[in-house]
Amino acid sequence: MNIKPTARLPLVRSYDQFCSLAKTLDVIGERWTMLVLRELMLRGPSRYTDLRDGLPGIATNLLADRLRDLEQAGLVEREEAPPPIATTLYRLTTRGEELRPAIVELARWGMAFMPEAPEDDSFRGHWLVFPVELYLADQAPDQPPVTVQVQAGDEPMVIETVDGRLRTRRGRVEHPDLLLSGMPKLVLGVVTGMLAFDAAVGRGLHYEGDPATLKRLQPPSVRLKASAGPRL
């Protein structure tokens, strides 16, 4: 008996409200969906396995479901990369990339929770990209470029000035002006300025090089928060 297996209907649940927020949530409101978008925004075009690694806790079938839904909605497109990659890459479309301001605003609001986050939360180094976008900017574009090597979780990350702008990428650099390593909460704290450098060192942050490199990257208003804001 050969009954056609009913192809999973894309029966996405809708709020059925004539409201643009409701329409947005119809598309990206399900569990895990915005975190999938985060991964694609932070990592760029990614393989399935890398996405799964960047989403600790997700069930693999859910990741497949979300990618299919996002593709159907036009936010994600798959690219069959030719050899030597020879794998499927998932990338944001223009429409998906247009969600970045909204996602960044949500991430900004959530920064207030970071100081009180449990110590056993999972962490990936590239999650530092949003905080860097939110809290850092090159304050002296005329000076020679600087690089900060960060080792917080699994992946080493580099924060570097490029043409007066900041770039955060995975990898290592030969002779960074400053190297930071330690628990994610300490590294995030000193990078954002929410935690004073001395206090972080006292709590176990390791560093090499010139701590003043951070001041080059932190706007004055941010540095103020190190003393007044919540303690990481």
Add this chain to the structure above:
Amino acid sequence: MNIKPTARLPLVRSYDQFCSLAKTLDVIGERWTMLVLRELMLRGPSRYTDLRDGLPGIATNLLADRLRDLEQAGLVEREEAPPPIATTLYRLTTRGEELRPAIVELARWGMAFMPEAPEDDSFRGHWLVFPVELYLADQAPDQPPVTVQVQAGDEPMVIETVDGRLRTRRGRVEHPDLLLSGMPKLVLGVVTGMLAFDAAVGRGLHYEGDPATLKRLQPPSVRLKASAGPRL
């Protein structure tokens, strides 16, 4: 994935990721939660029944759950209003109000879906407040104030200039400079400039008064979209 007990028995599912977006979604990522916040942002302090009316489709137990969770998270507080109101009011705390930029950005992104929304979507007049915030501004604050009476769904709404700023509120005004009434999609279309006024009239929009009143409120860049943008 851990399940954390909050106060009594309600369990809040957490992503357990040291990422501020994940922390945000731990708090407001469940189904209906952001729409509850929308209602509180658009209507101000509200009674339970009014919230339920502004959230067509929500189950009453879910509304109660969400309000409890939001209160616990510190985004919403309840106020026992004394007579003559003699009821409990729900209102956003400062922390909850700080989510407005993020919610507005999500709503902005979703505007692109409005032209193709089903005709039988539910609608409430005060849902026009976000679009007005996003698309309109007083272009001639020196001129005498203007008022637009809008009748799109159940509740009549007024858009009025106040000290060079725009205010949208429920209610009626005596002699508006312009009165618009008709299907939500048509009214939204002409208000945002996504739909040319003549086209809207041709499709059933009713109006009284001076259509040029809208130009007073629409930035030039918005008016351009009326001819080039997608048709509502």
Add this chain to the structure above:
DNA sequence: CAGCATCCGCTTTGATACTG
């Protein structure tokens, strides 16, 4: 191994009924 699909126990949601 990458990239899913399937199965199963559990949780959340949705619709309705009911109560102070």
Add this chain to the structure above:
DNA sequence: CAGTATCAAAGCGGATGCTG
């Protein structure tokens, strides 16, 4: 008016199976 109670259905999380 402002919720709680109940229960079926859908969604989720975890494990495992299949295919190139």
